[in-house]
Amino acid sequence: MEIIREISLLRARVKEARSQGKLVGLVPTMGCLHQGHLALLDKAKAENGLTILSIFVNPIQFGVGEDYEEYPRHLESDATQVEKAGGQIIFAPTVKEMYPQGYATYIDVERLTAGLCGASRPHHFRGVTTVVAKLFNIATPDNAYFGQKDAQQALVIQRMTKDLNMNVLVHIMPTVREADGLAMSSRNSYLSLAERKAALILSQTLKQVAEKIRGGERDASAIQAFIVEKISLEPLATIDYAAVVDTEEIRPLKEISGRTLIALAVRFGKTRLIDNIILEV
Amino acid sequence: MEIIREISLLRARVKEARSQGKLVGLVPTMGCLHQGHLALLDKAKAENGLTILSIFVNPIQFGVGEDYEEYPRHLESDATQVEKAGGQIIFAPTVKEMYPQGYATYIDVERLTAGLCGASRPHHFRGVTTVVAKLFNIATPDNAYFGQKDAQQALVIQRMTKDLNMNVLVHIMPTVREADGLAMSSRNSYLSLAERKAALILSQTLKQVAEKIRGGERDASAIQAFIVEKISLEPLATIDYAAVVDTEEIRPLKEISGRTLIALAVRFGKTRLIDNIILEV
Numbered sequence: 001m002e003i004i005r006e007i008s009l010l011r012a013r014v015k016e017a018r019s020q021g022k023l024v025g026l027v028p029t030m031g032c033l034h035q036g037h038l039a040l041l042d043k044a045k046a047e048n049g050l051t052i053l054s055i056f057v058n059p060i061q062f063g064v065g066e067d068y069e070e071y072p073r074h075l076e077s078d079a080t081q082v083e084k085a086g087g088q089i090i091f092a093p094t095v096k097e098m099y100p101q102g103y104a105t106y107i108d109v110e111r112l113t114a115g116l117c118g119a120s121r122p123h124h125f126r127g128v129t130t131v132v133a134k135l136f137n138i139a140t141p142d143n144a145y146f147g148q149k150d151a152q153q154a155l156v157i158q159r160m161t162k163d164l165n166m167n168v169l170v171h172i173m174p175t176v177r178e179a180d181g182l183a184m185s186s187r188n189s190y191l192s193l194a195e196r197k198a199a200l201i202l203s204q205t206l207k208q209v210a211e212k213i214r215g216g217e218r219d220a221s222a223i224q225a226f227i228v229e230k231i232s233l234e235p236l237a238t239i240d241y242a243a244v245v246d247t248e249e250i251r252p253l254k255e256i257s258g259r260t261l262i263a264l265a266v267r268f269g270k271t272r273l274i275d276n277i278i279l280e281v
Numbered sequence: 282m283e284i285i286r287e288i289s290l291l292r293a294r295v296k297e298a299r300s301q302g303k304l305v306g307l308v309p310t311m312g313c314l315h316q317g318h319l320a321l322l323d324k325a326k327a328e329n330g331l332t333i334l335s336i337f338v339n340p341i342q343f344g345v346g347e348d349y350e351e352y353p354r355h356l357e358s359d360a361t362q363v364e365k366a367g368g369q370i371i372f373a374p375t376v377k378e379m380y381p382q383g384y385a386t387y388i389d390v391e392r393l394t395a396g397l398c399g400a401s402r403p404h405h406f407r408g409v410t411t412v413v414a415k416l417f418n419i420a421t422p423d424n425a426y427f428g429q430k431d432a433q434q435a436l437v438i439q440r441m442t443k444d445l446n447m448n449v450l451v452h453i454m455p456t457v458r459e460a461d462g463l464a465m466s467s468r469n470s471y472l473s474l475a476e477r478k479a480a481l482i483l484s485q486t487l488k489q490v491a492e493k494i495r496g497g498e499r500d501a502s503a504i505q506a507f508i509v510e511k512i513s514l515e516p517l518a519t520i521d522y523a524a525v526v527d528t529e530e531i532r533p534l535k536e537i538s539g540r541t542l543i544a545l546a547v548r549f550g551k552t553r554l555i556d557n558i559i560l561e562v
Binding site for chain 1: 288292383384385386387388389390391392393410411414415418419421440441444445446447448529530
């Protein structure tokens with residue numbers, strides 16, 4: 001397992017792999033790896049001859065007052081995990097390597113980024129799409145893997161990839177959960193014990209929502225009202241949003257039909273968690 | 282010579298050429314080809330095994346009230362010229378092929394697009410960078426060729442390519458001029474005879490500016506004042522801008538030093554023409 005910090009060196013490794021006829025897989029992460037990331041790595045390893053896991057806490061996707069400085073960074077233990085999982089390359093560039101002096105270019109995906117996390121984090125997705133485009137151009141993967149936990153992010157990246165004719169297949173993999181249902185997230189480490197317990201309300205609510213919809217509920221506002229009522233009962237939880245949207249345009253639905261994303265963002269103290277389900281209705 | 286309209290077919294041709302070890306060169310144009318375009322094509326042919334000249338009048342780089350509808354389209358005579366010049370492929374996609382329903386993604390290069398043509402054409406460069414990124418991702422060229430006549434465009438594309446780590450070498454080729462000095466442009470066809478004659482003021486002024494700077498003039502505002510005075514003497518000309526800027530950030534200079542772009546945009550009736558020189562000072 002090799003940790004690469006320079007863009008030019010990664011390009012050389014990719015070129016070498018390509019000359020051997022290998023497919024290239026990329027798992028973009030911000031590090032502080034958990035089972036969710038490792039499931040992406042496993043899938044990438046199964047489908048590609050060379051797998052690159054990138055670790056880069058991307059400053060331009062954090063807003064003012066967000067947790068860029070505090071975001072957990074554990075490159076050493078991340079490297080141990082990647083090595084144990086049989087990963088080949090960690091690409092961990094510096095901020096200066098990614099955004100040298102004079103940097104000026106940003107990618108926006110309109111409409112799909114206006115609601116949900118985009119509403120409370122106005123420049124977040126522009127930062128995400130920009131860094132992912134850069135990583136795609138540097139690693140030139142055949143396949144890239146993202147977790148469904150960040151559903152809006154994954155859908156926005158799929159849209160960008162299609163719109164800009166990038167030659168990358170973007171895979172969205174199922175959310176990996178703790179035994180009690182909490183979606184794995186690097187930000188779970190911020191939670192106090194009480195908040196950790198309270199955070200179960202997310203997966204529990206989504207499970208009940210899935211049952212309701214499978215049981216025939218098609219009124220999006222009834223589902224939203226149910227979510228708000230349910231989460232309001234948890235005193236440590238403050239709702240940021242509860243959305244029922246389509247997966248193409250990420251637009252609020254009135255009547256639930258087709259591929260539907262039910263997504264939540266909820267604050268527990270200073271920690272903002274997200275979770276979601278996608279249903280074929 | 283082959284005219285290709287589908288993205289997937291162009292990709293197949295490029296893949297075939299790559300498998301034969303050929304370099305790929307791209308000349309992006311909006312058609313209505315003139316000697317300037319053909320000089321780019323010649324250069325591309327000399328440096329690449331497969332040369333693609335794209336013809337696409339890109340709607341998203343035209344503003345409301347600009348000349349998108351009137352922009353000259355002559356695919357047949359363009360094809361004759363490309364064939365005669367020994368070109369191999371014209372890529373001429375439809376608007377629907379490039380921007381299918383649901384399209385949402387745009388690329389912005391900040392700062393460098395704020396002044397000059399960006400000031401009077403607010404969404405122009407976002408349209409240019411977006412379509413060029415798409416063409417780069419579709420044709421995956423090793424080399425791409427742009428004319429210096431559109432100097433700001435070329436510098437903005439170089440910046441995007443570098444910022445987004447695109448694996449394309451962007452070449453800026455010298456402006457090709459008519460015998461009397463007028464920079465070749467598809468928009469020259471809009472000019473009346475009197476306007477055509479008046480338009481010589483652009484290249485004449487720039488020539489005198491070059492002489493002044495070579496003669497030691499370093500005061501950018503003196504150069505600007507000279508340009509404004511000179512062009513104001515031409516009754517058919519209305520100045521849009523006269524700029525003296527650096528070529529990295531395209532920022533106005535006070536004192537001329539380093540690589541310097543002197544760029545003009547001037548209206549003759551309804552026709553807006555641009556011209557420029559770049560000097561090493």
